[in-house]
Structure formats: C-alpha cells, structure tokens
Amino acid sequence: MNTDRFDLGGGEPIIILRDVAKSYWREELEIPVLQGIDIEIPKGSYIALMGPSGSGKTTLLNLIAGLDRPTGGSLEVCGYELNDLDDDELAAWRNAHVGFIFQNYNLVPVLNAFENVELPLLLTGAGRGERRDRVDQALTLVNLTDKMRNYPRQLSGGQEQRVAIARAIVTDPDLLVADEPTGALDAKNAEEVLALMERLNTDLGKTIVVVTHDPKAAHHARHQIHLEKGVLDRTVEVNR
Amino acid sequence: MRWLALIWKSLMRSKRRTLLIVGSLVLSVFTVAVLQSLLTTLNAVTNNPNSSNRLVVRHKSGLTQMLPRSYEAYLRQQSEVETVCALQWFGGYYQDPRNFFANFASDETVLFQTFREEFGVSGITEAQMKDYIRDGAGCIVGESLAKKNGWKVGDTVPLTGTIFPISPRLTIRLIFKSPKPSDENVLHFHYKLLEEGVPRMKGLVGSFWLRAHRPEDIPRLIERVDRHYANSAYETLTETENAFNLSFVKMLGNIGAIIQGITAAVVVAILIVTGNTMATAIRERATEIAVFRAMGFSAGRVLTLLLSEGVLLVGVGGLLGVLLANLAAGGVRESLGMAMPFFADFAILPATILSCLVGALAIGVLATFIPAYAATRRPITEGLGSVG
Structure with missing residues (x-):
C-alpha cells in the first residue's frame, strides 16, 4: 500500500470539495460532523470512504451524492456546483448523474426486478421500448435476466443487491455511490457484488464512492480515504 | 410500467388494508348518497312545480x-x-x-x-x-x-x-x-x-x-276562504298543496337537520379513518419515499404520487358507493313506493352522485395531503437512516 495524504492521482476531477463542512443542530447545540474537507476525486476513481463510526463518512457520501447540503464550503460534482441547485434541480441532477446502492438494497417490494430497475427511467422521458432495452442491458450486466419477473421476496440477498446495482446503473450515471453495499450479504455474495462493482469501474469507467467498514470491500477500491472525527485523515492507494 | 400501474401497485401493497378502507368508503358514500337523496325526494314533495296553483x-x-x-x-x-x-x-x-x-x-x-x-x-x-x-x-x-x-x-x-x-x-x-x-x-x-x-x-x-x-291568486284566496269560515262550526285551514305535503313531512321531525347531522358525522368519521390509514401507510414507507427521492423523484412528484394513491383509493370507494346506492334506490322504489308514493320517485340524482364523488375525492386529498407533505419534507438522509 502507498500512503500519501489526499493524493488521488491525476486526471480530470469529477468531484471537487472545497472547505466543506457539515453540522447538525440539536436544539441550540451545534454538532459538527465534517470540517474543512478539501479534496479532488478524478473521474473513473474507485474510492472507499473509511473511518470509525461517527467519523462523518456517510455524511460525506450524502453530500457528494446531493442527498444533503453542506453548512459550509462548496461541492462541484459531475460539473455542477451543487450549492447553486434548488431542491428540484438537485433531484433532476441525481437522476441524471448518480446511481445509488444501499446496504439493505431498498428495492420496492411491490415491483418486480424489471420494474424496480425501470423506476429511475420513468423520470428520463425515455419511451417504453427504450426503457425496456436499457433495463434488459442493465439486468444482463448483473446477470439476472432470468429473474426479471421475480419480486424482491423471491430473490436472495445477493440477487436483490444485483438488482439494486442494475437500478443504479440503468440511467448510465457518471457516479455510483454505495453505503455498505455488502453489509447485509454473506461472504460469497459480497464477493460477487464487489467483483461486479469493480467491473463497473474498470470496464464501464464509472466513478465509484463506497462507504465501508469492511477491509475486504475497501480492498477492491483503488483508493481509500480515511476520515477521523470529521476531518480527512489520510488517503491510501490500494495495490491490487 | 406506467405511472398508473406504479400508483396501483403501491396501493395494493397491503390488500387487506386497502379493501377495508375501500369498504368503509363504500359504506360511507352509500349512506351519504341515500340520505341526501331522501332529502331531495322529500324536498321535491314539498316543492312540486305542478302544484303551484x-x-x-x-x-x-x-x-x-x-x-x-x-x-x-x-x-x-x-x-x-x-x-x-x-x-x-x-x-x-x-x-x-x-x-x-x-x-x-x-x-x-x-x-x-x-x-x-x-x-x-x-x-x-x-x-x-x-x-x-x-x-x-x-x-x-x-x-x-x-x-x-x-x-x-x-x-x-x-x-x-x-x-x-x-x-x-x-x-x-x-x-x-x-x-x-x-x-x-x-x-x-x-x-x-x-x-x-x-x-x-x-x-x-x-x-x-x-x-x-293563476298562482298569484293563491294568497288572496287562502286569506278569503279562511276568513269566510272563521268562527263557524267548521273552520277551515287553507294552504298550498306544497304546504299541505310539508305538514306530512314535518311529522317525521326535522328530517333535514337529522340527515345533515348524520351526513356530517359520516364525513368526519371517514375523514379520520382515511387520514389515519393514509398516515400509517405513508409512515411505513418512509425509507421507500427517501429512496424514490434519492433516485431523482422531486418532492413534488412524490407528493403527487401519494396524493394520487389517496384519490384513487377514495375514487374507487366513492364510485362503488354511488353504484350501490343506485342499486338500493331501485329497491327503495320497489318496496316503499306503494305505501309512501313519494318513494316511487326516489332516485340518486346526478347532482347527488357528483357531490358524493367530489366529496369523496376531497376526503382523499385532505386525508393524504398532510402525511404525504410531511413525508416529502423529511430530509432524504433521515428517511434512509443514513446519518453519521
């Protein structure tokens, strides 16, 4: 492993964070979660955000993904200054540029695999035929075309997460964010999901930012960013 | 998948709950439609244009x-x-x-x-x-x-x-x-x-x-006839045919107030029941709503989807309610029309159907809006349970 502070290599940055801070308020009390985050992440990176509980890694992921707003600093992601977007613009931006992978898959239980993957496409204005083609492609990529009519309850955990990955990539976003994507999976399924994510990074060039406690999951990333008490502690380049 | 399919599937996630709420809506709309039609029928008895002279x-x-x-x-x-x-x-x-x-x-x-x-x-x-x-x-x-x-x-x-x-x-x-x-x-x-x-x-x-x-002669005629027989052995009471019929309707008590009172109670009860059901259903989907918003559904779009579910739910209940009331109206005409002739005219009029459906839809919007609005205002990260 190569340990260099905040050096993620060259390349065109897709994520630029300048002095980003985030605090929560509990009544009168300000609780700082992130402070002075200054980092550029090049396009095509595969980053693992690591750190102890409460270090702010999920908060940082949420800020990068436009799920939350910073209390200070600026974030430019996929060419957009997120502070300049209103809530509706931010929603449209997420649909176009970010794919989400959650620990508990968060598939809609009343929709089958095909419909779950199709969901983000309903916002894109794509016609029925185009939506079908793109869903087919996404499900083929995660090797689940034979399960497209199955409902989440009829899938294993690993299959559910692969459907969730298909849903995340169906709009062809630049950025994939994942919060503990293998946290609910056994070792075999976790390895399959991690291999799939690695392929999305290497073969399709997707930028991936993943929050994980799991050293094995982090080992699949190219860089690890460690946070400690809301500040960047160090970056580690992973030698795979 | 179309938007309507998405709304319908969301609505049917708990079939028992959906059926129960639709059932209570059907009964409520049926009750209101029948009661309001009864009032309309009674009003028609006392406002018969044919009896104006x-x-x-x-x-x-x-x-x-x-x-x-x-x-x-x-x-x-x-x-x-x-x-x-x-x-x-x-x-x-x-x-x-x-x-x-x-x-x-x-x-x-x-x-x-x-x-x-x-x-x-x-x-x-x-x-x-x-x-x-x-x-x-x-x-x-x-x-x-x-x-x-x-x-x-x-x-x-x-x-x-x-x-x-x-x-x-x-x-x-x-x-x-x-x-x-x-x-x-x-x-x-x-x-x-x-x-x-x-x-x-x-x-x-x-x-x-x-x-x-001529109808305009009537007040003068009433006054003259009753004055003529005043203080006689057989004093008269002269009144318009509508007033005469009204005296029979009044024998039932202040039927208008009773019907409006029951209608108001039914509307309030169903509003509370529907509101509570929708609030529970939406609360249970907090994570799902957050996922939708994370994927790019705006708060307004999610609100529209949830409101559509509420409106569809009460729309179905309302339609079935007025259909049932229409069927019952035939039964009322058949069974009571002979003994009480005015019931032979008993019908669920288009105006009653329309007001029942509009009322049901208003209940759907009212009952859904508050929990749905609250759900869409909640920070996405809270819905995902991902802070830290």
Missing part, C-alpha cells in the same frame, strides 16, 4: 275532522277558482293488508282538470274519461300500480276499507300514465260510492282541492 282546504282542527260538502258551492263561486275537487283518503287495501297503496274517493267530474299534470291528460281520451264518469263503481289507476298487480282495464278490484266499513268492488275504467312514478301509485273512485256506503259521510268530505286560474 293548487290549494287544499281542510278542517282547521285536523285531517280527521270533516268539512260540509256544501262549502263546495262557495268555493266554486270565487272568481280565481277554476275547479273544486272533493277528495277523501280511503285507506283501503287489495287482497292483503300489506298490499297497501294510496286510494281516494274523489269527485270524478273535476278530477282530471284539477290534477291535469299528474294524469297526463293529453294521453287520456274524452271517451275514456266519460267511461269512468259514467260507471259509478268504476275506478282509475296509475300504470305502475296496475303493472304491479297485473291489472288491466275492465278488471275488478275489490278494495277492503280500513277507515271506512265498506269494501267496494271497483271496475278499472282507465289506466293512466304520469310524468312522475309517484303519481302512478294511486287509485281513485267515485266519491258518491263512499257517501252512499258510509252514512256518516253523507254531506261531508275530508278536503277540497282547488285549482286556481
């Missing part, structure tokens, strides 16, 4: 007291009066006491002119009228009453009296059609038959029904 003269002390038939001469003399028809409720039944319908002894010579709107005189020939007038034991019946009993012209109808101790055997001379079904559930026979059969009725009558030339 008709008056009822009866004994001031009540309907059971008789008036002398000799009053008829004075009433006829009034220049504003077109016809005067003596009329007595007979209260007889055909074959079975349960087979009850409205039947009257009336002055056959002026009956058709006095109630020309109800008899649809245009369809009755002069010969048919004369046929009835000539036969002292003849009677006329409305078409729906004749249909119900399988009667045709020339049939004999034995009528058993309940108020008067006679049981006339009447021959049907005419079957008439009316613009309103309620006016067809009636039988008239000659007043003379009652007078001759019941000695105590000789020279007496329950009421006179007057037809004025």
Whole structure:
C-alpha cells in the first residue's frame, strides 16, 4: 500500500470539495460532523470512504451524492456546483448523474426486478421500448435476466443487491455511490457484488464512492480515504 | 410500467388494508348518497312545480275532522277558482293488508282538470274519461300500480276499507300514465260510492282541492276562504298543496337537520379513518419515499404520487358507493313506493352522485395531503437512516 495524504492521482476531477463542512443542530447545540474537507476525486476513481463510526463518512457520501447540503464550503460534482441547485434541480441532477446502492438494497417490494430497475427511467422521458432495452442491458450486466419477473421476496440477498446495482446503473450515471453495499450479504455474495462493482469501474469507467467498514470491500477500491472525527485523515492507494 | 400501474401497485401493497378502507368508503358514500337523496325526494314533495296553483282546504282542527260538502258551492263561486275537487283518503287495501297503496274517493267530474299534470291528460281520451264518469263503481289507476298487480282495464278490484266499513268492488275504467312514478301509485273512485256506503259521510268530505286560474291568486284566496269560515262550526285551514305535503313531512321531525347531522358525522368519521390509514401507510414507507427521492423523484412528484394513491383509493370507494346506492334506490322504489308514493320517485340524482364523488375525492386529498407533505419534507438522509 502507498500512503500519501489526499493524493488521488491525476486526471480530470469529477468531484471537487472545497472547505466543506457539515453540522447538525440539536436544539441550540451545534454538532459538527465534517470540517474543512478539501479534496479532488478524478473521474473513473474507485474510492472507499473509511473511518470509525461517527467519523462523518456517510455524511460525506450524502453530500457528494446531493442527498444533503453542506453548512459550509462548496461541492462541484459531475460539473455542477451543487450549492447553486434548488431542491428540484438537485433531484433532476441525481437522476441524471448518480446511481445509488444501499446496504439493505431498498428495492420496492411491490415491483418486480424489471420494474424496480425501470423506476429511475420513468423520470428520463425515455419511451417504453427504450426503457425496456436499457433495463434488459442493465439486468444482463448483473446477470439476472432470468429473474426479471421475480419480486424482491423471491430473490436472495445477493440477487436483490444485483438488482439494486442494475437500478443504479440503468440511467448510465457518471457516479455510483454505495453505503455498505455488502453489509447485509454473506461472504460469497459480497464477493460477487464487489467483483461486479469493480467491473463497473474498470470496464464501464464509472466513478465509484463506497462507504465501508469492511477491509475486504475497501480492498477492491483503488483508493481509500480515511476520515477521523470529521476531518480527512489520510488517503491510501490500494495495490491490487 | 406506467405511472398508473406504479400508483396501483403501491396501493395494493397491503390488500387487506386497502379493501377495508375501500369498504368503509363504500359504506360511507352509500349512506351519504341515500340520505341526501331522501332529502331531495322529500324536498321535491314539498316543492312540486305542478302544484303551484293548487290549494287544499281542510278542517282547521285536523285531517280527521270533516268539512260540509256544501262549502263546495262557495268555493266554486270565487272568481280565481277554476275547479273544486272533493277528495277523501280511503285507506283501503287489495287482497292483503300489506298490499297497501294510496286510494281516494274523489269527485270524478273535476278530477282530471284539477290534477291535469299528474294524469297526463293529453294521453287520456274524452271517451275514456266519460267511461269512468259514467260507471259509478268504476275506478282509475296509475300504470305502475296496475303493472304491479297485473291489472288491466275492465278488471275488478275489490278494495277492503280500513277507515271506512265498506269494501267496494271497483271496475278499472282507465289506466293512466304520469310524468312522475309517484303519481302512478294511486287509485281513485267515485266519491258518491263512499257517501252512499258510509252514512256518516253523507254531506261531508275530508278536503277540497282547488285549482286556481293563476298562482298569484293563491294568497288572496287562502286569506278569503279562511276568513269566510272563521268562527263557524267548521273552520277551515287553507294552504298550498306544497304546504299541505310539508305538514306530512314535518311529522317525521326535522328530517333535514337529522340527515345533515348524520351526513356530517359520516364525513368526519371517514375523514379520520382515511387520514389515519393514509398516515400509517405513508409512515411505513418512509425509507421507500427517501429512496424514490434519492433516485431523482422531486418532492413534488412524490407528493403527487401519494396524493394520487389517496384519490384513487377514495375514487374507487366513492364510485362503488354511488353504484350501490343506485342499486338500493331501485329497491327503495320497489318496496316503499306503494305505501309512501313519494318513494316511487326516489332516485340518486346526478347532482347527488357528483357531490358524493367530489366529496369523496376531497376526503382523499385532505386525508393524504398532510402525511404525504410531511413525508416529502423529511430530509432524504433521515428517511434512509443514513446519518453519521
């Protein structure tokens, strides 16, 4: 492993964070979660955000993904200054540029695999035929075309997460964010999901930012960013 | 997948809950539709446009007291009066006491002119009228009453009296059609038959029904008739036909207030039930809503989806409710239309259907909006449970 502070290599940055801070308020009390985050992440990176509980890694992921707003600093992601977007613009931006992978898959239980993957496409204005083609492609990529009519309850955990990955990539976003994507999976399924994510990074060039406690999951990333008490502690380049 | 499919699938995630709430909506809308239609029917009885120039003269002390038939001469003399028809409720039944319908002894010579709107005189020939007038034991019946009993012209109808101790055997001379079904559930026979059969009725009558030339003559006529017989042995109470009918409706109490009170209670109850159900359903989906928003669904779009679910839910309930009420209206007409003729007109009118559906949709929007709005205002990260 190569340990260099905040050096993620060259390349065109897709994520630029300048002095980003985030605090929560509990009544009168300000609780700082992130402070002075200054980092550029090049396009095509595969980053693992690591750190102890409460270090702010999920908060940082949420800020990068436009799920939350910073209390200070600026974030430019996929060419957009997120502070300049209103809530509706931010929603449209997420649909176009970010794919989400959650620990508990968060598939809609009343929709089958095909419909779950199709969901983000309903916002894109794509016609029925185009939506079908793109869903087919996404499900083929995660090797689940034979399960497209199955409902989440009829899938294993690993299959559910692969459907969730298909849903995340169906709009062809630049950025994939994942919060503990293998946290609910056994070792075999976790390895399959991690291999799939690695392929999305290497073969399709997707930028991936993943929050994980799991050293094995982090080992699949190219860089690890460690946070400690809301500040960047160090970056580690992973030698795979 | 289309938007409607998404809404429908979301709605059917808990089939039992959805069916229960739709069931309660169906019952509520049914109850409101039937009650409001009852009110409309009763209002129609007391606001009959056909009776705008008709008056009822009866004994001031009540309907059971008789008036002398000799009053008829004075009433006829009034220049504003077109016809005067003596009329007595007979209260007889055909074959079975349960087979009850409205039947009257009336002055056959002026009956058709006095109630020309109800008899649809245009369809009755002069010969048919004369046929009835000539036969002292003849009677006329409305078409729906004749249909119900399988009667045709020339049939004999034995009528058993309940108020008067006679049981006339009447021959049907005419079957008439009316613009309103309620006016067809009636039988008239000659007043003379009652007078001759019941000695105590000789020279007496329950009421006179007057037809004025013009509606504007009525107030003057009322005042003059009652003044004329004031302080006599048989004082009169003269009123419009609508006021007369209203006195029967009032016997049921303040039915309007009762119906509106029940309607308000039903609406409030269903609003609370629907609101609580929607709030629970939306709360259970907090994570799912956050996932939708993370994927790019704006708060407004999620709110629209949730509101659509609420509106679809109550829309289905409302539609089924008015359909059921419509079916029940037929039953009400069938079962009560004979005993209480105004029920023969009982129907769920388009205006009632529309107001029930609009009301149901308003309940859907109201019941869903608050929990849905709150859910869409909640930070996405809270919904995902991902802070830290």
